[in-house]
Amino acid sequence: MKFIINREVLLTPLQQIVSVIEKRQTLPILANVLMVVHEGQLVLTGTDLEIQIIAKIAIEPATPGTITVPARKLLDICRLLPKGAEIKCELQGDKVKISSHRSRFSLSALPADNYPEFAESALENHFFINAGQFKKALDKTLFCMANQDVRYYLNGLLLNISNSKLKLVASDGHRLAIYEDQLPQATGFEARIILPRKGVLELNRLLDDPETDLKVEFSSNNIRIFIKDLVFSAKLVDAKYPDFSKVFQQEFFNPLYIDKQLFREALTRVAILSNEKFRGITLDVSSERLSISTHNPEQDEAEEELAIDYQGEPLTISFNAQYLLEAVANLDSEVAALIIASNASSCFVNEQNERTYQFIVMPMRL
Template sequence: MKFIIGRDQILAPLQQIVSVIEKRQTMPILSNVLLQASDDQLVMTGTDTEIQIVSKINIESILKSGEITVPARKFLDICRLLPPAAEVSFELQDDKVKLVSGRSRFSLSTLPAEHYPEFNESNYEYDFVLNAGKLKKALEKTVFCMANQDVRYYLNGLLLHVSNSRLKLVASDGHRLSIYEDDIGQATGCESRIILPRKAVQELSRLLDDPEAELNIQFSNNHIKLYYKDVVFSSKLIDAKFPDFSKVFNQSFMSPLLIQKQLLREALTRVAILSNEKYKGVTFDIAGDSLKLSTHNPEHDEAEEELVIDYQGEPLTISFNSQYMLDAVTNLDSEMAVLTIASNASSCFVEEPEQALFKFIVMPMRM
């Protein structure tokens, strides 16, 4: 196996693959990247058995075909630290790989390619095309609400609901919820709900760097596969049912509260400095055209700030986790924020004044 490749050509695909590979592995070969060179193409594969990324690079200088696995992070670090526009000569000699670039020489240990684990995939029932920028935005507006290591494992992921030409993404950690809904741009003829694992969502969000590119998505009940430029991304799915969140919409609400996003964000950040470090609670006192934010902590420190708002409803006092409210407000694209609290004070909708594609729901807390 022997080929010559430009450092700049291999670096980005190698970074994408290494991000999937776990640092601590039960099987040593999972720390390696699989390299397959043949027919003017280098195919690189990385997996943690739950997620797999396959990247294809067209190169003319394949002097000898073959396949081998090399330590992924070491290979990446070597390529990363070489000067830009450098050329790398890659040659397999016995059970070592010799890397030569200019005056630099490296020798890497290898493991046989035939021992590399196969990523078992099912037959894909659904198939549709989506703009990559659309999915990237949908992920950005929902990913921060996913749970992390929750015992309700279905919350450690993201619901992807395809209903013919509509796409809906939902994430929740049980205390807050984000919903993004958009048009796919074509009739898919499919009606399905799947849950993507947390790591797959994060890697996918990192991978989609071209908003103009097209994305071919295939999925079944157990797996999802996405074709993006020269990359094939596959992941297992969470086998569970996402909780029914539709009830939160079917209730009566108080008058909406309109406020400048930036003012609310800055005031919340300041007041939260003196909140209880564990609970991060901030109290909202809403009356007329005034919103008073206040907080205190066990050390008897207190903070208070008053803001001008547009509100026609009844006076109200309610408390929220300041970080949850900040995350929701920060993720709005508009200059104004609309807060709508349920009549029974069980939830607060945070959205934009115009009909936006997304909305956030934050549950109140007892102070």
């Protein structure tokens, strides 16, 4: 195996691949990147056996071959070489020799035959979507995913396809985000799959060009997404997502309309003096006025008053300030609509007129 490649051409795909590779591996070869040179193409593969990224790079001239080399060491070498440098890679025995101008490196390699195969079932469903559209949907939901929850289906994101409708749902049990959008083409099928948390975060990072068109293939076990010269694959969470429809089937107080920016700023200021562990703040709602207050074990107190548009009964309810802040920050409209359940079991944070994005947060006792 032998090839010459420009530093910039190699650096970006290497960075994308290395992020999925765990620093501590049970199998030493999983810390390596698989390099395959074949028919004028360099194919790089990295995996942790749950997620896999394959990058394809055109190179000429090249001598075919396959090998695996330590991924992070190769990335660091490329990163620290001068911009525009030509990198020459050559396999010699069980070493990969890397040279560029006056720099010489020799990396210990492991044979490609030992590299584990990423098991994928037949991917019978597929749809097309714009990268910018998909990234917006991910951005508005992924922050609600649980992290290391024993209810492992919450450590991921629900992707629901219903013909031409796309719905993404994420929840950690205390809050829930729902984002709905239309696909450019009807799919003719209905499916619900759960993407794993790490896979969602990696995928969101890869969608850096909003103009790119994606092809998404999936089965009940796997998902594969084609992003330009990258192929992203992940194993799906084998579970059923809980039914959240009951939260809509209840009585609600009248909507409370408030200027989004003023509300964010007031929440941020009041939250400074909230309990560091629970981040609790209290909303006192009355006609045309909202009072936001908090206190902490050190006897510090904070209170802010805001003008609101509300016609209804006065009410008092408490929330985690961070949950409210993240919900409001993801609204596109200038006015936030807060709709509180009449039994004070939940609060919807919506756009003023649209219902494509809905955030639901459970109250807390202070």
